[in-house]
Amino acid sequence: MSDTALVWFRRDLRLHDHEALTEAAAADRVVPVYAFDPRAYGSSEFGGGDSFRYEKTGGFRARFRRESVADLRDSLRDRGADLVVREGPTEHVVAAVADHVDADTVHFHTWPCPEEAGAEAAVREALRGLDGRVDTRRYWGHTLYHINDLPSDYRNVADTYTAFRTSVESDASVRPPLGIPDLPPLPDDAPAPGDVPTPADLGVDDPATDDRGVLPFEGGESAALDRIERYLWDEDRLREYKETRNGMLGQGYSSKLSPWLNEGCLSPRYVHDEVDRYEDLRVSNESTYWLVFELLWRDFYQFQFAKHGATFFDLGGIRGRTDIDWRDPAADDAAARAFERWAAGETGIPFVDANMRELNRTGYMSNRGRQVVASFLANNLRVDWRRGAAHFETRLVDYDPASNYGNWAYVAGVGNDSRDRYFNVVKQARNYDGAADYVTHWLPELDPLSPEYAHEPWKLSSREQAEHGVELGIDYPEPVVDLERSYEKLR
Ligand SMILES: Cc1cc2nc3c(=O)[nH]c(=O)nc-3n(C[C@H](O)[C@H](O)[C@H](O)COP(=O)(O)OP(=O)(O)OC[C@H]3O[C@@H](n4cnc5c(N)ncnc54)[C@H](O)[C@@H]3O)c2cc1C
Incomplete structure (x- = not known):
């Protein structure tokens, strides 16, 4: 009797080094499937209902994902296969296709984050509804070191980076990547492939391309x-x-x-x-x-x-800190205004604003920029750091839950660093943008200023502002906070 395997593609939109596809390819028939789940687009409650709403996937990532899915489909077609694409709750899509082709096994990769795990549990549950006809096989496939190759059980992995790195470097090795398997054909009764939705189909604005971006990131x-x-x-x-x-x-x-x-x-x-x-x-x-x-x-x-797990999304983080007096924009108007100005790149602190405008216009920000703007929101403004992380979640073209919330928690002092550290924004600006080329790239209104003043326009006298045609409060915002005083509170 011939057997049919279904590959549920998730954030593994490739053919190379794909264990789920490689294992599925041993079957007589393979059906690759991808679901655009409407719950991943549009407005969502953060943390399951008690705090604030935000948009989960913004236009940059939605477009990148669409391109990635389309490219995967093209590559599968080049190999005589195809990709079934549907819009709908993932568990319904996977179960419906599995039912339609009478699948024996569903192969998929797994991730360690709560939403991904929830999707997986829902798929298993929906497949159980098919009278136990369908097996599932899951694989770990998105890290350099395989979770099963760690020197210790993942539950005992070190909480500091250096200890983790030295342990894997001395006692583990990276598996060689898998090649692309030969793919068996689709079953005769394979469902229609379906269209790949546009961001607009998913209710997400397709953003304009800003030529000032570092790269026109194309998915796939x-x-x-x-x-x-x-x-x-x-x-x-x-x-x-x-x-x-x-x-x-x-x-x-x-x-x-x-x-x-x-x-x-x-x-x-x-x-x-x-x-x-x-x-x-x-x-x-x-x-x-x-x-x-x-x-x-x-x-x-x-x-x-x-x-x-989910403790990474708690205000006090994995360290359960309760000693930081976070300002909640939902309960404090001044905090709400400060957050809005940060998010829009209108804080009046040029190095922060340039980075936020780059993020908002392109979906990307350098690592240096991410550290500085996150530190500014969490430390200088003391706004609930998860607001900032959620803004990044919407905007980033490269968003990943673990990398994003993990790094945010680290910078906010509630994650994998036991020291209370903050970045001095102006010092960072001088070190990494000495000639103010970056700041004026994104804030051309500051072009008339010398690099020194472009990083600290609040130091201009009224007369100098008028001379240069950069009037604070008119051409560029007044600072949202007195930086020096905000550092004093942190010392
Ligand atoms: C507040 C904050 C939020 C972040 N959110 C994300 C996120 O959602 N997704 C994301 O991929 N990275 C995130 N990063 C990490 C880092 O900023 C980006 O990975 C990096 O800027 C991407 O550019 P690159 O590929 O050119 O990086 P490169 O410098 O070329 O690094 C190569 C790769 O190493 C990995 N990497 C580098 N630094 C880090 C890091 N600190 N944490 C995790 N991985 C790292 C990335 O996969 C990156 O592509 C965040 C950092 C901060 C401080």
């Missing part, structure tokens, strides 16, 4: 592999990654792989393999190692979420 495995080709091989940038990675302008200062890694168009093990190849063929130095070092931060947060 093909574009991901092109990015590796360009960054590593054509432009030979990996050899200087450690020195350039804190840059802020242009496509070349860092790898820009995050959107593809997070929608699963790119496997981190493939990147690791390419770094090895680069080290063999070009050069092996601190920079080549550093890309893997950064990918280990990504792993760290994935395993942290596996260990601590």
